Amino acid sequence: xxxxxxxxxxxxxxxxxxxxxxxxxxxxxxxxxxxxxxxxxxxxxxxxxxxxxxxxxxxxxxxxxxxxxxxxxxxxxxxxxxxxxxxxxxxxxxxxxxxxxxxxxxxxxxxxxxxxxxxxxxxxxxxxxxxxxxxxxxxxxxxxxxxxxxxxxxxxxxxxxxxxxxxxxxxxxxxxxxxxxxxxxxxxxxxxxxxxxxxxxxxxxxxxxxxxxxxxxxxxxxxxxxxxxxxxxxxxxxxxxxxxxxxxxxxxxxxx
Amino acid sequence: xxxxxxxxxxxxxxxxxxxxxxxxxxxxxxxxxxxxxxxxxxxxxxxxxxxxxxxxxxxxxxxxxxxxxxxxxxxxxxxxxxxxxxxxxxxxxxxxxxxxxxxxxxxxxxxxxxxxxxxxxxxxxxxxxxxxxxxxxxxxxxxxxxxxxxxxxxxxxxxxxxxxxxxxxxxxxxxxxxxxxxxxxxxxxxxxxxxxxxxxxxxxxxxxxxxxxxxxxxxxxxxxxxxxxxxxxxxxxxxxxxxxxxxxxxxxxxxxxxxxxxxxxxxxxx
Numbered sequence: 001x002x003x004x005x006x007x008x009x010x011x012x013x014x015x016x017x018x019x020x021x022x023x024x025x026x027x028x029x030x031x032x033x034x035x036x037x038x039x040x041x042x043x044x045x046x047x048x049x050x051x052x053x054x055x056x057x058x059x060x061x062x063x064x065x066x067x068x069x070x071x072x073x074x075x076x077x078x079x080x081x082x083x084x085x086x087x088x089x090x091x092x093x094x095x096x097x098x099x100x101x102x103x104x105x106x107x108x109x110x111x112x113x114x115x116x117x118x119x120x121x122x123x124x125x126x127x128x129x130x131x132x133x134x135x136x137x138x139x140x141x142x143x144x145x146x147x148x149x150x151x152x153x154x155x156x157x158x159x160x161x162x163x164x165x166x167x168x169x170x171x172x173x174x175x176x177x178x179x180x181x182x183x184x185x186x187x188x189x190x191x192x193x194x195x196x197x198x199x200x201x202x203x204x205x206x207x208x209x210x211x212x213x214x215x216x217x218x219x220x221x222x223x224x225x226x227x228x229x230x231x232x233x234x235x236x237x238x239x240x241x242x243x244x245x246x247x248x249x250x251x252x253x254x255x256x
Numbered sequence: 257x258x259x260x261x262x263x264x265x266x267x268x269x270x271x272x273x274x275x276x277x278x279x280x281x282x283x284x285x286x287x288x289x290x291x292x293x294x295x296x297x298x299x300x301x302x303x304x305x306x307x308x309x310x311x312x313x314x315x316x317x318x319x320x321x322x323x324x325x326x327x328x329x330x331x332x333x334x335x336x337x338x339x340x341x342x343x344x345x346x347x348x349x350x351x352x353x354x355x356x357x358x359x360x361x362x363x364x365x366x367x368x369x370x371x372x373x374x375x376x377x378x379x380x381x382x383x384x385x386x387x388x389x390x391x392x393x394x395x396x397x398x399x400x401x402x403x404x405x406x407x408x409x410x411x412x413x414x415x416x417x418x419x420x421x422x423x424x425x426x427x428x429x430x431x432x433x434x435x436x437x438x439x440x441x442x443x444x445x446x447x448x449x450x451x452x453x454x455x456x457x458x459x460x461x462x463x464x465x466x467x468x469x470x471x472x473x474x475x476x477x478x479x480x481x482x483x484x485x486x487x488x489x490x491x492x493x494x495x496x497x498x499x500x501x502x503x504x505x506x507x508x509x510x511x512x513x514x515x516x517x518x519x520x521x522x523x524x525x526x
Binding site for chain 1: 258259260261262263264265266267269270273274275276277278280281284326329330333334336345347348349350351352354355356357358359360361362363364365366367371373401404405458459462464465468469479482483486487492495496499502503506507510
């Protein structure tokens, strides 16, 4: 009885979560543009999607910005974590509270604040400013993924390396980095996802240079656009496959 | 070179791209034609804008409450030890969270629109179509749909972390299932509930895209009027003042929530 109730409850929840997605996937294969009738199976919206120079260019730029932002944020954030770890607690606390700022500030406020600054100092809005903004909101995620790893590291190892004549940069590379690598990777993945997925901050810090989320928003405001269904379906499948792989890997790790 | 110097580039970056922009918001909010002004803050106190704030607040509170009502039982069932295959189910419930929220909102649109799937079904059954898109109900549905996984995840985590032996101890001491839940499980899951509420309430009270897409521009939320000041009305001063009010609102609600769970997530219940 209890099991039945649970099953029904979770079943209903899954229906609520997946009904819109299923509808979207089905409509992406619909030959007719109208939602009202099923015009037969067709791949025309996928074809249109891949033929669309604009969407392909935006997809390329979105991924490029996410990659660059992740690379810069990972380096800045990891170095920052190593530095903060060695600081007196008063300085460290100050920097940490500033690092919490982008996470507690609503996205829309982060977006408009950056836009205000860029316009005020006369930097033209575009992919460049979008990239700067992405690095700014990505970096704290790296910092907060790396710091816990550093806390469980033996502090004296780095000093020992320096005493033995190792230059600071090399000591970081050879002593600290290998130990904190899992945190760095987690932070980089988080940063990449946040950047790829961002809408609000990009929307305010760029204008005609759009990323994928901005294209979807513009299309959604115009109404029915089956190519967006096709795009959504592809993105959904990508996320699904990625999560299944991650899940498989962690399951394997649990076994071994 | 001291090790703390490694944080230098980061500190410079944060000063430039996080702290400085926020100072610009403060500057524009209080800058009048001739020096300091409170005019922008006063403008916000007009009934039109206070109504918008009120609507944003109650929609966000409803959304958070509904997410909690739906999410808590779901997290509780998923964390249950005798629920087989729950790992796969858990992943299944979290997948939508990894989809872009605009895509999820877009999917919701295709269900709720006047010529959308729900109305097609109603028509096929010979019933009157419903006017759903453009109502507060549609916006609320869209918010709950988008944010409910963010409620389930932290509650699930806090329930999973719980020591099974505490529950067994309560049972051994004669507590019935109701009391085990009310006096043991529920208090121990408070940190998860608090971070779930934070993760749902914040985006709900600040959103503008969801209300624009599912509300069809029939009514405004707080986020909408901020967006308007910057992208349509070009009133930076008023937009900055509104942004400040929103930040204060968020800081106040975080402060309030921290009082419910003063030890904060992660320090554990013991």
